[in-house]
Structure formats: structure tokens, C-alpha cells
Amino acid sequence: MSHHHHHTPQVSDRKTKNILILSIVANLLFVATEAVVGIWKDSLSLLSDAGHNLSDVFSLVLVLVGVYLARRAANSRYTYGYKKSTILISLINALLLLVAVGVILTESIHKLQNPVAIDGAAISWTAGVGILINGLTTLLLIRGQQNDLNMRGAFLHMAADTLVSVGVVISGIVITYTDWFVIDPVISIVIALVILASTWSLLHDSVRLALDGVPGNVDMDQLQKIILDTPHVLGVHHIHVWAMSTTENALTAHIVLDDLAQAHEAVHTIKHLLAESGIVHATLETELPSDDCDEKECD
DSSP: OHHHHHHHHHHHHHHHHHHHHHHHHHHHHHHHHHHHHHHHHHHHHHHHHHHHHHHHHHHHHHHHHHHHTSSSSOSOOTTTTTTHHHHHHHHHHHHHHHHHHHHHHHHHHHHHSSSSOOOOOHHHHHHHHHHHHHHHHHHHHGGGGGGHHHHHHOOOOOOOHHHHHHHHHHHHHHHHHHHHHTTHHHHHHHHHHHHHHHHHOOOOHHHHHTTTTTOTTTTTEEEEHHHSTTEEEEEEEEEEESSSSSOOOEEEEEEESOOOGGHHHHHOOOOOOOHHHTTEEEEEEEEEEBBOTTTTTOO
């Protein structure tokens, strides 16, 4: 069992690193393409989007740094290692997404007030490349984001970029055939609101984990039931759960037993059951019932 738990995260991390590196390289190439076409066509919108995509590359780099830091060994100053950095990075990415939404809304409102002529064909073709690059990156990240808040931040960045590129293609086609330039900011505002809605949960979860709140995928009632259903356990109190990283959770608790001679077996059983429920690091203190404390109600 210990062999399995030791090696699986390393294999997963290696795959995650490869996906992130591939995504960073692909998006850097797209940023360069957008910048070249933007300069060639004298398109401020394409140059602005290149700058926005460059910020998303920065976001992917942050996530990659988080993956590396999470695997660094603990030391005398950081006894849990650097796992918590993944939570800080997910929070930074949520804030960056909010900034991106603000920039998109500001530019869109400005364009609504002052519509400008746009080369619809050139922008559509370039944005079409963006759909391929961003869409591919989003698909690569989609599995990892399900159980990792840090990867979800990167996924949302790339999903948002894909949406923006789709919006630009649609507006470019409409402009090419109708010269209705106002469609560009209208679609941008809709996309910004969609990004805002998806970012809110990332921000909420990141703040909660940063404050050592109970991770969203942890059911406290279920954990308590697991412990109480273990043989020789009479009660549990002082139970605390927090996130060590965006993928690892920890727990501490006082376990009340009917016989301390059964402590080793009970603790071993509880830790095994907790590991199956996503608690990879559990510290359990065993004790006998106390007259001045109802063990099921103590906190």
C-alpha cells in the first residue's frame, strides 16, 4: 500500500509538468503569431489580445512552479514542505482572471462608445488559430482540473481564452459581411460575464483553503461517521481538517476508545479509511472517556 501512495503522485506530477510545458510553448508561439499579425495589420485589438494571452502564459508558468514547489522536501523551517504554495497560486490565478474580466469590460465599454473599423477577415483567421491552440490546451488540462484547484485556475484561463477567440471569430465574420462593428464589444461583454461566473467559484475555494477552511470535497459528517463506526471507538472530538495543498488534505482528531490496548489497531484502521476518503495525512490522539466531557460533543 505504501509503495502505491509513494509513486503514483510522482507519475501524475510528471504528466502534469509535461502538459503544462507543452501548453506554455504552444501559447508562446500563438502570442508571437498574434503580435506579428497585429503589427502587420496595425490592429490594436490583436496586439491587446497578444498581451492578454501572454498573461495567461504567465498563469501557466505559475501553476508549473506550484507543481515543482509541492514536490520539494520538507525542512526545519517548512515542516510541511512547500505544498501550500499551490493554494496561493490558485488564489493569484483567480485574481488575474478577475483583472482580465475588468480589462475586457473596460475595453468593451470604450468600444461601444467609440466604435472603430476592424479588418474582420484577418482577425477571424488569427482568432481561429487561437481556438485551436487554446482549445487544445483546455482539453489537455480538463482532467487535471477536476481534483486540483491549482490546475482548475490554469484550465479556466485557457477556457476563457478559447471563449474569447470564438467570440472574435464570430464578430469578425459578422463585421466582414455587415460592417456592424458594435458586435465586437457586445460579444466581449457576454464572454466577460461568463468568465466572471466561472471565476467566482475558483476565488471562493482558493480563499477558503488559504484560510485553512475545510476543502469543498470533504464531507465532515462522513469523516466523523467513519471514525465512530470503527471498532472500540466511543467518540471523537477536536476534529480539524484543512488543505496542505490543492490536492492533499490533513486531519487531526482526538479519538475516545473503550480500551487503550486497542489504540494501535484502531488508529491504523481509521487512517486507512481516511486515506480512501482523501485525507492523506492524519494525526490521531487516543484517550479514554472523561467524566467532564461528552466525547461526542467536545470540539
